[in-house]
Amino acid sequence: MSLPMRESVRVKRDTNKTSAEKGPEAASIKMNAEGLKAWFGSSLALKGVSLPIVDKQVTAIIGPSGCGKSTFVRCLNRMHEVVPGARAEGTVMLDGADIYGPGTDPVLVRRRVGMVFQKPNPFPTMSIRDNVLAGMKLNRVAVTDRDALVEQTLRQVALWDEVKDVLARSGTSLSGGQQQRLCIARALALEPEVLLMDEPCSALDPIATARIEELIHEIGKRVTIVIVTHNMQQAARVSDHTAFFYMGELVEYAPTDQLFTQPSNSRTEDYITGRFG
Amino acid sequence: MSIALAKQATSIEPRRRITDVVMRGLCVAATVIALIPLVAVLYYVASKGVGAISWEFFTHDSSTPPSEPGGGMSNAIVGSLMVVGLACAMGIPVGVLTGVYLSELGRDSMFARTVRFTADAMSGIPSIVIGVFTYTLIVLHQRHFSALAGGVALAIIMLPTVTRTTEEMLKLVPDSLREAALALGVPRWKAIVTIVLRTAAPGIATGVMLAIARVAGETAPLIFTAFGNPHVSTSLNQPVGTMPVLIFEDAKSPYDELNRQAAAGALVLVAFILLLNITARLVVRRKK
């Protein structure tokens, strides 16, 4: 069954990727959620989700408001339980080790699984330079060449040329889009293996959004990315795999072009054709 | 009928208008009346006190007999600095840490609510009662007055203010900053100390400045804790003179010279307090 494609939902694929990179044999699983449940107090927000995250590829999580996509992603770096009264159960494997295992320290998990939030949140008391280095400083990670790290990271997020002369300025003196790129740089400086992005562009204008989507293309070659978005077109543009959530459950998970052109579940079809949400 | 309505629609009855104007006038008058004492007191202190301000005032102590000229308040100035300094050393850390607990860790727990309630209750206790408490706690046992006792009394007075300010300023720090720090793999306590506290620091400093301004002018609790000392003393265990207490004694004195010294002391004290208040206000304005 092939659906007539909505004009706006056109899937752009990165033609530089070789088939070997895209094929299932070469794609290994970086993180794997199994039977993940999450509560806010007594209300169940995630009802047992099992979802693999493919290494060094971009996985998009889509779904209507309140479907649990942010909750799911926040479970991937154990940020969900930071909210008072929130808890999670189940298994989430990171390279074969369960991050919800009994001996695991969530703080250490978060150093390997980084996060970028919906609203840019650079530290206001720190300069741009110090914001980039914040992760290293706070974690007492030795850095042999600070300036080189700052330049390298800022280049990764295409911010270097814009701020290289004003590194001492406060992190909040930048525009919204620049602040978000700064936050991405701050997360990347720690060299995380996975980068979680929770609706990173919702607070930004279209131009800033486009720049961040370019970033995702670039970074996605080296870092596993999971991006939550309410914008289906964005999901189609940037991701290799897409997961559709509805009311706390994973409804469908498939390679992006397949999910958007030949969804196997009728609810997915209803959502992407705009019948609800 | 329509003409009558039209008439009413375009003008209010004179009685209502007059009432409105009169009441508004009364409110303005009230504000003016309220501010008269402020101007009067400041004017008095400035005009009577400025004549007695001299180099001697700051360098000589108050041991000079009142009939002879050339006394000063150096002992009281040093004493005040000491006692207020002690109060800060004790009151600020306790207050800030308590505020941190209330805002970041305890939040709404039963214990936190009890602490909050206690701090609020304490802020209403008259300072003289705090003085009596400190007397029975420290002075009675040590059998002598001391700067330390004075410092403790002032620290207790400072404590609720600093706690409340810290908690409120910390609560103003947006949660997104806490999450940003945690997402970088920073343990919670480090996130609080390095990010949250730092962000709230200007606001907390303001509250602390105002608390200092308040205790610097406190007299009642010092009368029977630090007591007084005609000479400069820097010992913690000796009674020590303080500005408010010396002003009090000099004001009651029948000697004109001492009355003038009281005014001079009041001028210095008020200037110091005003300075702190204005600085605090400026910090707040700049943050906005």
Add this chain to the structure above:
Amino acid sequence: MKRPDAHDTEVAIRRRSSLDVNLGDRTFRLVTAAFAAGAVVILASIVVQLFQGAWPSIARFGAGFLTSSDWDPVHDKYGAVPFLYGTVMSSLVALMITVPIAFGVAIFLSELAPPWIRGPLGFMVELLAAIPSVVYGLWGIFVLAPFMRSDVDPILRTLFGWTGFFSGPTNGHDMLTGAVILSIMILPTIASISRDVLRAAPPTLREGALALGATRWEAVRTAVLPYVRSGLVGAVLLGLGRALGETMAITMVIGNSDRAHQSLFQGAQTMASKIANEYAEASNDLHLAALTEIGLLLLAVTLLFNLAARILVWKMRGPVGQRPV
């Protein structure tokens, strides 16, 4: 970058040791909680210590302490009635003077004043509160008391002398002057909180009344004031609580007489001023205990008033905090 295998990851995200489990977090929590507990400990100690200190007097005089007017250190007889009377009377008179003015200020600052003047005026009202009590007392001795004696009291005597409250000569150091200076000192408290309470009223109340054709004053009177009534009562109670505990300024102008008189032109003594005057030179243990008992009474009364006040103000605008930043 070498891809970590399962074992590496497990090692990397496992806690360093079972002791290391959030050690920093646990310690931090314990330390801050301990300091927080300190506040409760201090309040409890205050109550306990005062009680202990006052016990000899409580045991000796019991309820008679509250009914006797005899304060006689020489014969070791102590009764606190004159001071209770002085405290209550001076506070009541102070409230009568200050409440209308404070409300006027509050309404002006929150409703009627042009926006550009609200900040500076509000700041000046706060400065009133920042001036130390002893400085007010100083001004009271040399400016207010003489002024009262020569300019105000004669008028009051002529107009109201028949009531019995304004009879007899005075040197300016009397209950009335004490009440006046007290009213100045509690005005900022009542005005600030009332202003906050008024500001917390939803603007739609005011706007609704104005839209119906009410004048500014009528809008305030009919729409806003009834809504904030309990908050205003709370503000007055807080002011009263402050008045009860006010010490220095009133000690310096109230005349320090140990008897209760009807006329406001007579000297008087409040609980706080009594303690301030005699505590440091208490002649014996019972004397000290009696003074401490006064302190205990003062503590109980102010705690009660503050509690009642905060409950009322809480209802209106959430927990009472510092001056709004």
